[in-house]
Amino acid sequence: MDLKDQNALAIGKYSFSSRLFMGTGKFSSSDVMCSAVKASGTELVTVAVRRAKFGGYDDxxxxxxxxxxxxLPNTAGSRVAKEAVYAAxxxxxxxxTDLIKLEVHPDPRYLLPDPVETLxxxxxxxxxxxxxxPYCQADPVLCKRLEEAGCACVMPLAAPIGTNRGLVTRDMLEIILDQASVPVVVDAGIGAPSHAAAAMEMGADAVLxxxxxxxxGDPVSMAGAFADxxxxxxxxxxxxxxxxxxxxVATSEVDDFIAHLED
Amino acid sequence: MIKVIYNGEVRETGCSTLLELLKETGVVKDDPRSLFGIAVGVNDEMVPKSRLDQYILRENDRIEIFTMIAGG
Structure with missing residues (x-):
């Protein structure tokens, strides 16, 4: 990327021109996933660690x-800090790579991150x-604690993973954005390009x-729409x-025009 | 021969090092790049790929091979 790019986002020692990060799960095929990745213009995509299943896995x-x-490997599937550290x-x-998306979510129903284990x-x-x-609750105090712990950014959730519900945590995200001294990446729950645009308008540094x-319906076109x-x-x-x-609030001064007609 | 637990299954092996076992099971091939994207854990501790040849297998070691899959 261009080193003079004034709009580049720095996370730790890494720099990104695109502020859209992408996950690779749930695509119908590797081909569709890669085409969507290209259409999104993203420079950072997440993958997960799993026990190998021989003979049946798709590279x-x-x-x-x-x-x-x-x-960007994640630690999804970890229920406690010890497992997340092992996965990392x-x-x-x-x-x-030393990049790690820290995820600790013990409850499969809502997949909400455990704040204590995450910290x-x-x-x-x-x-x-x-x-x-770190993927975390949209908790302004927790986000500060994660920042103080030396995290390169914070990744508060907009809504639970995979729900497409948009910026449910909007008010808390505003406080997080106001306080943060590390980049804020809004992660999880973003269901439409309008949600992503709204998060960025609020001052988010990136979305995942x-x-x-x-x-x-058409993942490749949708990836382009998110990029826009x-x-x-x-x-x-x-x-x-x-x-x-x-x-x-009138956009032109109507008073003079009316006054002229009355002459 | 010793008995180890390999990806959850009991396995008898005459291999002495972890690297030999991974060659025996076809995880490590001649091309060194074949190990990119793979990690190895023994008894819930990561064994760096650079040290697979130094790890001496012991009876009842739990060996797990990890790969990267799609995820968010």
């Missing part, structure tokens, strides 16, 4: 790497030299989208939105 890494993206170490050895795991992973990107693209929305939302946020008002 997604080689086609993904051909698209030129950087891989496996991922670092497998992919030769404990973040502290340990920072100590072990990882660039930690998976389900909304993967399960769309993220760019538009980011530009709008930087430009500074006008103030909202209860009463109408």
């Amino acid at each position: 997604i890494l080689q086609p993904l790497l051909k698209t030129g993206v950087r891989l 170490n496996l991922a670092r050895d497998a992919l030769e 404990l795991a973040a502290q340990e992973l920072v100590k072990q030299g990882f660039t930690v990107m 989208v998976n389900t909304a693209i993967a399960v769309a 929305a993220v760019r538009a939302g980011y530009a709008a946020g930087k430009a500074g939105l006008g103030k909202s008002s209860l009463y109408a």
